[in-house]
Amino acid sequence: MKAIIIEDEEIIAKVLLNKIKKVAPDIDVVTILPSLKTARKWFGENAEPDLLFMDIQLSDGVSFDIFNDFNLKCPVIFTTAYDEFAIRAFKVNGVDYLLKPVIDQDLAEAINKCRKLLEKNELPFRDMTSLIQSLTNPDSAARYKEKFIVNVRNQWMPVNAKDIACFCKEIVNYIYLLNGERYAVDFVTLEEIEDVLDPKQFYRANRQYIINVDAIHTVKPVENSKLIIKLKEPNHKLEIDMSRVKSPEFKKWLDR
Numbered sequence: 001m002k003a004i005i006i007e008d009e010e011i012i013a014k015v016l017l018n019k020i021k022k023v024a025p026d027i028d029v030v031t032i033l034p035s036l037k038t039a040r041k042w043f044g045e046n047a048e049p050d051l052l053f054m055d056i057q058l059s060d061g062v063s064f065d066i067f068n069d070f071n072l073k074c075p076v077i078f079t080t081a082y083d084e085f086a087i088r089a090f091k092v093n094g095v096d097y098l099l100k101p102v103i104d105q106d107l108a109e110a111i112n113k114c115r116k117l118l119e120k121n122e123l124p125f126r127d128m129t130s131l132i133q134s135l136t137n138p139d140s141a142a143r144y145k146e147k148f149i150v151n152v153r154n155q156w157m158p159v160n161a162k163d164i165a166c167f168c169k170e171i172v173n174y175i176y177l178l179n180g181e182r183y184a185v186d187f188v189t190l191e192e193i194e195d196v197l198d199p200k201q202f203y204r205a206n207r208q209y210i211i212n213v214d215a216i217h218t219v220k221p222v223e224n225s226k227l228i229i230k231l232k233e234p235n236h237k238l239e240i241d242m243s244r245v246k247s248p249e250f251k252k253w254l255d256r
Contacts, residue, residue, distance in 0.1 A: 001118070003051040005032045006039050006066075007079070008059040009248040016053060016079060016102060023108040027051070036061045043070045051114050056080040057252065075114045077107075081199070081253045099199050100249050145196035148175065150183035159183070162201065165215035165235050167193050169208050178215055180234030203253055205229060209240045213254065221247075 003020070007013035013032045020027055030049065033039045036058055043066065054063050054076050066072070081100045096110035147158045165176045169190050176182050187193050194204050204210050217232040225244040230236060242250060 001027050001051060001115075002049045003027050003029050003053060004042070004049050005029055006034075006052065006054045006058070006063055007032065008034050008055060009252070010034070011245055011248050012055075012100070015245060019102060019104055019107055020053070020111075023104055024111045027111070029053075035059055036063065036065060039063070039066055040069055043072070048072050048074050050074055050118060051111075052076040054078055075117050077110045077114065081249060101204070101246070144198040148185060150175065150185055152183065157183075161197065162212075162214075165212050165231055166238065166240075167210040176215075176231075176235050176238065178212070178232075178235075203250060205240050205242050205246075205250075211240060216254070219250075219254070 005013055005016060007016065013034070017029055017032065020029060031042065033042055037060055048070075052072070052074055056063050056078055057080065078097045079100060079102055080097070096106075096113060098106050098110060144161070146161055148161065148164070149156050150159055151157075159175065159177065163177050163179070165178045167185075167190060168174045168176065172184050173187055174182050175185050190204065190207070190210055194202070194210055197210065201214075202210050202212055211229065211231070215231045215235060216229060217236065218230045220228045220230070222228055225247050227242040227247050227250065229240040229242060231238045231240070
């Protein structure tokens with residue numbers, strides 16, 4: 001199976017390429033295209049691949065525009081930091097829509113969906129009525145968690161998710177509120193918390209922290225493209241490291 005990647009961040013493209021090699025070593029990624037311009041040129045000179053891995057927000061526009069120029073039939077796996085494009089993604093051959101950072105298991109499942117479609121020689125999902133209902137109806141769509149329960153002097157206290165500055169995994173796990181209050185909470189992994197948070201509002205900075213965009217005061221680049229994120233007062237003493245690999249994706253998430 002031949003595939004191409006359309007992604008404008010070089011580091012993120014390489015990470016995705018390595019993940020594809022890991023979960024589907026038989027896929028031959030023939031090229032990585034960093035912009036709409038290069039994608040248009042490539043599709044104008046080459047036959048379409050079996051599979052497309054495509055970021056949505058590119059440096060020179062939105063990748064959906066490619067489908068206005070070329071009648072592509074191949075399935076597409078969208079990888080993006082934003083979830084507001086989901087409905088448009090499925091209108092243009094979208095088989096799956098993976099939010100960054102892409103998880104290996106989700107990627108593998110998306111690729112398997114594509115394999116089944118290609119084996120059956122079917123076009124991707126086109127039933128927009130049920131898709132739109134699942135994405136917009138609060139009774140049928142997954143909703144992000146709005147409140148968390150903390151224990152205060154042997155009493156339960158609800159805390160609004162929007163008031164949480166960050167989640168911190170230590171020997172004892174904590175949430176820090178925007179007002180500086182800190183509470184111990186019961187959760188096993190940050191992955192569990194990340195799954196129920198709005199990805200527009202919260203970002204997984206590293207293995208220890210998930211941060212609220214409204215809590216960020218400054219972001220300082222340091223050596224090796226590493227970032228130091230400093231939170232607003234009264235949580236200003238918290239300085240959170242972020243790796244070089246995640247820096248481009250985080251910058252795109254923050255700059256919207």
